[in-house]
Amino acid sequence: MEHVEVFKALSNKARLQILQWLKDPTKNFPAEGCCENGVCVGQIQLKMGVTQSTASEYLSLLQRTGLLIVTRQGQWTYYKRNENAIKELGKLILEDL
Amino acid sequence: MEHVEVFKALSNKARLQILQWLKDPTKNFPAEGCCENGVCVGQIQLKMGVTQSTASEYLSLLQRTGLLIVTRQGQWTYYKRNENAIKELGKLILEDL
DNA sequence: TGATAAAATCGGTTATTTCCGATACCTTTG
DNA sequence: CAAAGGTATCGGAAATAACCGATTTTATCA
Numbered sequence: 001m002e003h004v005e006v007f008k009a010l011s012n013k014a015r016l017q018i019l020q021w022l023k024d025p026t027k028n029f030p031a032e033g034c035c036e037n038g039v040c041v042g043q044i045q046l047k048m049g050v051t052q053s054t055a056s057e058y059l060s061l062l063q064r065t066g067l068l069i070v071t072r073q074g075q076w077t078y079y080k081r082n083e084n085a086i087k088e089l090g091k092l093i094l095e096d097l
Numbered sequence: 098m099e100h101v102e103v104f105k106a107l108s109n110k111a112r113l114q115i116l117q118w119l120k121d122p123t124k125n126f127p128a129e130g131c132c133e134n135g136v137c138v139g140q141i142q143l144k145m146g147v148t149q150s151t152a153s154e155y156l157s158l159l160q161r162t163g164l165l166i167v168t169r170q171g172q173w174t175y176y177k178r179n180e181n182a183i184k185e186l187g188k189l190i191l192e193d194l
Numbered sequence: 195t196g197a198t199a200a201a202a203t204c205g206g207t208t209a210t211t212t213c214c215g216a217t218a219c220c221t222t223t224g
Numbered sequence: 225c226a227a228a229g230g231t232a233t234c235g236g237a238a239a240t241a242a243c244c245g246a247t248t249t250t251a252t253c254a
Contacts (some may be wrong), residue, residue, distance in 0.1 A: 004110050004152060011104035012212085041231060054213050057233055061165030064173075075221045075230045097107075097116060097183055109242085138201060151243050153202055172200045172251045 006089060009065040015058050017086060019067065021047065026035045033038035038080025103186060106162040111145060112155050116164065118144065126178045134168035135177030 002092035021028040025039045033043030059079050062068040068087040071078045074091060104110060118125040122136045130140030142152035156176050159165040163182040168175045 004108055004113060007104050007108035007113075008211090009135075010106045011101055013101050014212095016100060016101060016104075037185075042229095051214055052231070053215075055231080057213085063175075065253075072220095072231095086194055087191060090187050090194070091188075093190060094187030096236060097187070105241090111242095139199095142201095148244055149201070150203080150245075153200095154243085157202080169201095169250095174201060 003092070006065045008066065009061055009067060012046070012058075014050070015062055018044060018048070018058065019081060019086075023078070025080070030059065035052060035073070035078055037078035038069070040076040040078055042076075044079070100189070102175045103162045103164065106164060108153075111147070112159055114138055115141060115145070115155065115159065116178060116183075119165070119176070130169070132175055134170060134175035135166070137175055139175070141174075161167070 004015055021044070022039060025034045026072075027038045029043045029047065031041045041052070044059065045052050045073060048058075049053055050058075059077075060070075061070065063070045063079065067089075068079045069082045069084055118141070119136060120171045122131045124142045130137045136154055138149070138156060143151050143155065145152055145155075148169065156165060156174075157167075159178065160167045163175045164179055166179045166185075168177075
């Protein structure tokens with residue numbers, strides 16, 4: 001993944017917001033939408049206040065750039081932060097940007 | 098400046114390239130286009146291979162987000178990296194993103 | 195002051211992004 | 225197997241960004 005793609009993913013208020021919410025799933029989402037693999041799409045959609053398709057696209061975009069980790073579990077798809085990737089990005093900016 | 102604006106500024110290959118070139122002005126640009134305040138617009142434009150207006154817009158965008166520092170000197174405008182802002186951005190990602 | 199040179203701004207075309215509704219795809223459950 | 229729930233994908237309208245040429249601004253210098 002090119003760095004420019006990661007920055008594109010981050011250059012949107014709603015997507016940045018998702019990353020913030022996912023820092024503390026149980027605080028920001030009802031427990032039934034959370035598991036150890038993150039938060040399901042539907043709960044994130046509700047909180048975002050956009051259509052299901054938009055929420056799904058934003059989440060899969062963040063996943064493609066490596067910022068989120070996706071886990072399918074039954075009929076649910078859970079997304080959680082990829083803390084490692086975020087740390088790497090921070091280091092990259094400090095060292096290489 | 099909102100963070101999303103900084104990420105927008107970084108979500109473009111040409112603008113990332115400018116930041117890279119400015120890490121070592123004398124290596125990447127002829128000496129007559131460089132001074133302690135950075136590199137003049139014309140030299141950056143030549144290296145980018147775009148029109149003067151495009152180069153000027155990209156540079157002023159990077160400056161508005163705080164990533165570059167601009168210094169007018171006679172008829173020349175010099176741009177250099179804002180190392181402090183870049184460091185702050187890296188820290189922000191590590192700590193708050 | 196007039197010519198020249200560097201850079202910024204303006205107006206416009208094209209490409210990309212945003213965000214939606216509709217539809218298709220899985221998975222569970224009756 | 226059919227229905228229903230959760231999610232992904234598709235197609236498109238509107239907003240925004242990319243990038244250009246032309247013009248304007250600012251500064252130098254004869």
